[in-house]
Amino acid sequence: MATFRAVRIDKTETGQTAKLVDFDESELMDGDVTVRVEWSTVNYKDGLAVSGKAPVVRRFPMIPGIDFVGMVESSTHPEWKPGDRVILNGWGVGETHLGAYAEKARVNGNWLVPVPQGMTGREAMAIGTAGYTAMLAVMALERHGITPDRGPIVVTGAAGGVGSVAIAILSKRGFKVIASTGRLQEEPYLRGLGASEILDRKELSAPGKPLAKERWAGGIDSVGSTTLANVLAGTRYGGAVAACGLAGGMDLPTTVAPFILRAVSLLGIDSVMCPQSVRREAWKRLATDLERGKLQTMTNEIQLPGVLVAAPAILDGRIRGRIVVKIG
Numbered sequence: 001m002a003t004f005r006a007v008r009i010d011k012t013e014t015g016q017t018a019k020l021v022d023f024d025e026s027e028l029m030d031g032d033v034t035v036r037v038e039w040s041t042v043n044y045k046d047g048l049a050v051s052g053k054a055p056v057v058r059r060f061p062m063i064p065g066i067d068f069v070g071m072v073e074s075s076t077h078p079e080w081k082p083g084d085r086v087i088l089n090g091w092g093v094g095e096t097h098l099g100a101y102a103e104k105a106r107v108n109g110n111w112l113v114p115v116p117q118g119m120t121g122r123e124a125m126a127i128g129t130a131g132y133t134a135m136l137a138v139m140a141l142e143r144h145g146i147t148p149d150r151g152p153i154v155v156t157g158a159a160g161g162v163g164s165v166a167i168a169i170l171s172k173r174g175f176k177v178i179a180s181t182g183r184l185q186e187e188p189y190l191r192g193l194g195a196s197e198i199l200d201r202k203e204l205s206a207p208g209k210p211l212a213k214e215r216w217a218g219g220i221d222s223v224g225s226t227t228l229a230n231v232l233a234g235t236r237y238g239g240a241v242a243a244c245g246l247a248g249g250m251d252l253p254t255t256v257a258p259f260i261l262r263a264v265s266l267l268g269i270d271s272v273m274c275p276q277s278v279r280r281e282a283w284k285r286l287a288t289d290l291e292r293g294k295l296q297t298m299t300n301e302i303q304l305p306g307v308l309v310a311a312p313a314i315l316d317g318r319i320r321g322r323i324v325v326k327i328g
C-alpha cells in the first residue's frame, strides 16, 4: 500500500479533528494530473478549515490546504506532462477536493497554472492565494482607471497576507499607500514594504458617517464589516474599493451614499473560481510587479506539522505577512 504524509481532517460527534497521518494513495480523488507537492502556505481560509471555526470543509475525510506548487508526476491532461512545475489556487481544493497539505495531490488539469519563468516554488507559495488575491485586487482597481495621480490607496488588514503583498505591489506601481493596521508596532515593517502612512485600524472599525472626508482614491480591504463601510465613506469622488475579505466580519453596514453621491464603486474579488485567463495574467504580473526582496521580508517558513499551530494563529491575527509550508 503506497502512502504519503498529509494533514487529515475527520468529522467527529463534537466537531472535527485535524492531525498528521500517512494517507493511503488509493484514497486520492479523481483528477487527470498527479502532482508531487513541494510547497504550500497558510491562508486565512486554511486557518478556518483546520480549526473548524467556519464550515469551509465540505467533505470528510479532507486534506486541507487551498494552494500548492509542485512538480507534475503523471498526467493525461493535454497541457501538462511529467516534470512541469505548476501552481494551484482554489477551485474548492482543501474544501471539497483533497488539498495541499500532503506530499501528493491529484487534481483537474484545468485548474493549474504554470509557475512563471524565473519564480521559485517557494516564492510562488510565499505569494500564495493571499498574494494572488492582492494582485487581482490591484488589477481590478487599475481596470477601473485608478492611477497613482488620482490619490493614495488605503490597504486594510495591512500586516496580514493580502495586505502585505498589496502594499508591496501598489508601491512598486507608484501608488502612495496608507496602511491600516491594529499592530502599530509593525510600522517599520509596513514602511519597509512601501507604505507611506500608517492608520490605526481603530479609526476605521467604529461605526462612522455615511460620507466622511475624502481621503483616498481607492482601497483594498481584507476586513469587511464597519471597516469596509468606513473605507467606502472616505473614498474620493469616482474612486473604487476592492473587497477581498472578512477578517473583521461578513456584514457590510453601509449606505448607498458613497455610490450615488460620490460615484464610488465597490469591486468584488474572488480568487477561487476566477477564470483561467485572469489568474494567468495575475501570476504573470506577480513575476514582475512584486519585489522579491520585499516578498522575502514578509515570509516565514514552517514544516507540515507546523500547519496545526499556524491555523489558530492566523485566525487570531498573530501572523505577520506570509507563511510558506515546506512539504516535498
Ligand code: NDP
Binding pocket: 042, 043, 044, 045, 129, 130, 133, 156, 157, 158, 159, 160, 161, 162, 163, 180, 181, 182, 183, 201, 205, 222, 223, 227, 243, 244, 245, 246, 247, 248, 249, 269, 270, 271, 272, 314, 315, 316, 317, 318, 319, 321
Ligand atoms: P491574514 O490573517 O494574514 O490577514 C488578515 C488581517 O486582517 C490581519 O493580519 C489583521 O491585520 C486584520 N484583522 C484581523 N482580524 C481583524 C479584526 N477583527 N478587525 C480588523 N482587522 C482584523 O489573512 P489573509 O491576508 O490570508 O486574508 C485576509 C482576508 O481575505 C480573509 O478574510 C480571507 O478570508 C480573505 N481572502 C479572500 C480571498 C478571496 O478570494 N476573496 C482570497 C484570500 C483571502 P492588522 O493586524 O494589520 O490589523
